[in-house]
Amino acid sequence: MKRLISFALAILAVCALLVLGSSQLRAANGVKADHKLTLYNWGDYIDPALLKKFQKETGYQVQIETFDSNEAMFTKIKQGGTNYDLAVPSDYMIQKMRRAHLLKPIDHKRLQGLQQLNPRFLNQSFDRGNHYSLPYFWGTLGIVYNDQMIASQAIQHWQDLWSPKLRNQLMLVDSARDIMGMALITQGKSVNTTNQADLEQAKKKLQRLMPNVKAIVADEIKMYMAQNEAAAAVTWSGEAAEMMANNKHLHYVVPSEGSNLWFDNFVIPKTAKHYQAIYAFLNFMLKPENAAQNAAYVGYATPNQGAQHLLPASISNDHQFYPNDKVLARLQVYADLGQKMIGVYNDKFLEFKMYPR
Structure with a gap:
């Protein structure tokens, strides 16, 4: 029995060392345990270089899952199997998600740079006052x-x-x-x-x-x-x-x-857990230099008027897209x-x- 107990204690010790080593490895890479943000987004819809920049600046690691339709995104969030911190639904879907009680309100007091968003793209019919959404691309x-x-x-x-x-x-x-x-x-x-x-x-x-x-x-x-x-x-x-x-x-x-x-928008699903990371990310994406870099990568129009001024004139003055x-x-x-x-x-x-x- 003593040998069995000693063996069990040895296994527990090894497990503890493995957990500690894993935590130390994450710390060495600048990522603390549970220091993350889970983003549910369309495929190839954000510049990967920005995610690395965000992690370097804040220590938060962004984990991305992707969807290929608003309806698939709605079903996954409604099922509640994954704790998504941010999602990117389109305009009409926000109304549907609100009626299904799938969204948390956005605290505007925690946002820095909200004034960078062009007023023309705020206060839309699907979310008057932008209580639940912020425009990402349009x-x-x-x-x-x-x-x-x-x-x-x-x-x-x-x-x-x-x-x-x-x-x-x-x-x-x-x-x-x-x-x-x-x-x-x-x-x-x-x-x-x-x-x-x-x-x-x-x-x-x-x-x-x-x-x-x-x-x-x-x-x-x-x-x-x-x-x-x-x-x-x-x-x-x-x-x-x-x-x-x-x-x-x-x-x-x-x-x-x-x-x-049309608009694609950041929202906070009801499953969100990492609120410090959420607002750190939203504020990071509101910075004109980051929004401009993202727009240049993705190819869609940015609602960030500060970012639009940073884009090449061949893009920002193109009336086909702006x-x-x-x-x-x-x-x-x-x-x-x-x-x-x-x-x-x-x-x-x-x-x-x-x-x-």
Whole structure:
């Protein structure tokens, strides 16, 4: 029995040394036990060099998990299996998360640099007063066209996409809200309509577009457009920027009659635990130099006006990606329409996709 007890004590001693060694190793690397922040983000949506800089400055280690849709993110946080400290949902999803009691309010008194955010991008309909969210990136839905295949004056409005000259030359991003929204705008309707007749008319309008549609795709749209596979595409501004970086003949336009203005935002899920790390990170990302570095890496528009001034003029003065107030005033933000109505949008979009060319 004594030998057994001695053996057990020896095992415990070895375990203790291993735990101590692990703690010392983390300390040697500048990371204290539980000195971390867990960020739930879209894939490749933050500059890795910034995370290293943040850890070096604060000692907090950022652990990242990624998601590929707002709905997947919502489900994971609702299940509560992981204690996420920050997440990055899109505009309409914030309304849904609030109704489900999945968010903690943001303490503005603990923020340093809130004044750096452009007032135009605060106090949006999905979170009046920004009690639960801070804008991270923003952008638009628009048209990418190839000047080798089509003249610039031929693509300025949504209706131009219905031209017979574009037969089998148009690519669409695979997104029900965006493509249905485009059709609704051409008919003078809100992108948030719940009127069944409006949605049916939008679907029929899209069905008349089908002869021009070469493909309805997801991320592959960037590769196809960069490789001159189509004359035009409907996609988001950040995707367009990446396409244009790989093909000098591509251009992006936001139709003057209106489009979608979208936001991705920092929120604090109800599962958050590391509040000192949360506010240290938010304040770090509010610094103009860090926001500018992140915008240059990601390619989307920053809401940080101090950061915008630090970006190269070729970026900050590009009205394709930083539209003027006149254009912004005509853009619409998606609202959370509820699961039932989103199902209607999805069904109409599916009927369009199945329509024969």
